[in-house]
Amino acid sequence: MALSEEILKELKEKLIIEKERLKKELRKIAQPVDDDEYKTIYEDIGEEKDENATEVQMYANRLAVKEDLERQLKDVENALKKIEEHKYGICEKCGKEIEIERLKAYPAAKTCIRCARENQGE
Numbered sequence: 001m002a003l004s005e006e007i008l009k010e011l012k013e014k015l016i017i018e019k020e021r022l023k024k025e026l027r028k029i030a031q032p033v034d035d036d037e038y039k040t041i042y043e044d045i046g047e048e049k050d051e052n053a054t055e056v057q058m059y060a061n062r063l064a065v066k067e068d069l070e071r072q073l074k075d076v077e078n079a080l081k082k083i084e085e086h087k088y089g090i091c092e093k094c095g096k097e098i099e100i101e102r103l104k105a106y107p108a109a110k111t112c113i114r115c116a117r118e119n120q121g122e
């Protein structure tokens with residue numbers, strides 16, 4: 001592996017911080033069901049028709065945010081697992097090493113810059 005112990009340690013710390021941040025964000029809008037499952041909170045603000053409409057809208061917004069946070073959390077946990085398994089920093093698509101600059105900017109990256117660009121075009 002091209003990544004030095006030092007960089008790996010730095011990235012791992014970043015990932016752990018990011019994991020805690022994502023969990024904190026999730027807990028604002030959702031309740032933990034178990035370790036990595038969250039249930040979006042449905043806030044009851046009133047019984048009037050427009051209040052109910054607001055509740056549904058709020059819930060829909062939270063659900064979208066929650067799904068996005070969960071996806072990010074999964075990527076972070078996945079990256080941490082790969083560090084443990086010494087598979088970190090390898091592109092999931094082409095199997096090549098992910099650029100260090102990319103990992104520094106986004107430690108949970110699953111693919112190299114080239115594959116990420118190709119993915120966007122799909």
Ligand SMILES: [Zn+2]
Pocket residue numbers: 091092093094095096111112113114115116
């Ligand atoms: Zn790649």
